[in-house]
Amino acid sequence: MSILKKIFTAVRGGAREVGEAIVDANAIRILEQEITDARNSLGKARENLTEVMAKEMQTKREISTLSQKITEHEDYASQAMEKGDEALAIEIAQKIVELEGEKSSKEAILESFTQHITTLKAQINQAEGTIAENDRQLLMVKTTESVQKATMSVTDSMSSNNSSMSNARESLERIKKRQQERSDKAAASAVLQAEAGNDLAAKIKAAGLSDSSSSSAESVLERIRAK
Template sequence: MSIWNQLVTLIRGTAHEAGQAAVDKRALVILDQQIRDAHTAQGKARDDLATLTAKRRLIEKELDGLTAQRDKYEASARAAMGRGDMDLAREVAERLAAIEAEGATKGPQIAEMRSAEDRIRSIIKQSDGKIQALSREVEVVRANESVQKAQASVAASYGGTISSMGSAADSLKRIKEQQAIRDEKFRASAELEDMRTGADLDNRLRDAGLLEGSSSADDILARLAGPRDGGDATRLPRDTETRALPRE
């Protein structure tokens, strides 16, 4: 196969797939229209059946009329023959022959019309059953389509919720990291400020009990455990002293 033929075949196949996809996408709409068309055809078939039945009944009435005429003319022919009027009897007999010939054509016609009515009636009944079955299937498919659309909507909403929750969790994690960084920056700034002013060194000297005017807990315990005498130099000074008032 040449390249050109292959390209033509590819285009035809692609067009077929595109057309089939379009048909499948609108399948329910197409089926609904086909069901409406089928109902229209059924209505026409019923109308045709009614017309055929009406025509058959008219022919049956004509045949009944011919039968009544035949009975009447047979009686008249017998009467003419009884009176010996053979010419009149022959004339009546000729009329009877025409009536019987006409009746002979109407009998088969009526039978054929009845057979056609039965066939049409059977076709209408079968078509009604097929249309009803197709309508039920369409309703089932439409219900399934609605359920699946609802499921797809719920799934999409759930997926969006999960995605939003994931984004929110990521944002929360970033906020916590930013807060931790700010806390460390605050502590680092405070440490740098203490180092600049010497406060950090003073705190370490004070904790070691080496800063003048500071006493550690061990120093205080050692002082309290020492001898108590009047010359205790470690006694705290009184807040107030008794002073002599000057005389006026």
């Protein structure tokens, strides 16, 4: 069973208490053992693979040498026949039979090597997959554990401090209060700024400064007349 499924089952089955081991130590040991086994078999499979591949190449070379010899002897045989040396031709033909027998037995060996290589490659793939999968599952278990531990230490300290942090309602009220204070402050400072601005404008007007600085139709006419 996959670890995620185990965790699901454990949670559904009521292992909800924080701190209760959701995945037992045995399952973790099994996972770790599987990883070690897969690593070992991976190492062996790789070693075997290189060995078998070397043998395969060697056998291929031997087969091509035999093929060459067979062609050579076929040539000799036809030359002997041309010369009318029937006895020699038969002797050569016998050699060819012998060579062909050797070749077909080598070909059978080659076939078994090729199959062995395919099997080994599949084994390597599988071992690599198992290692990756188990590593991932192990991580999931370890994360689940550390989250549990963390939660336990947090909830422990919450209850021992009898802190108000543990009550969402109260936290919420305080957050809202803080936000209200912030927006009140902003509003108050806006009002203050507006007041300060108005105040200054009023003083300027009272001092008769604002009129002289503003340009009215009359002041324009005044300027024209003055020219």
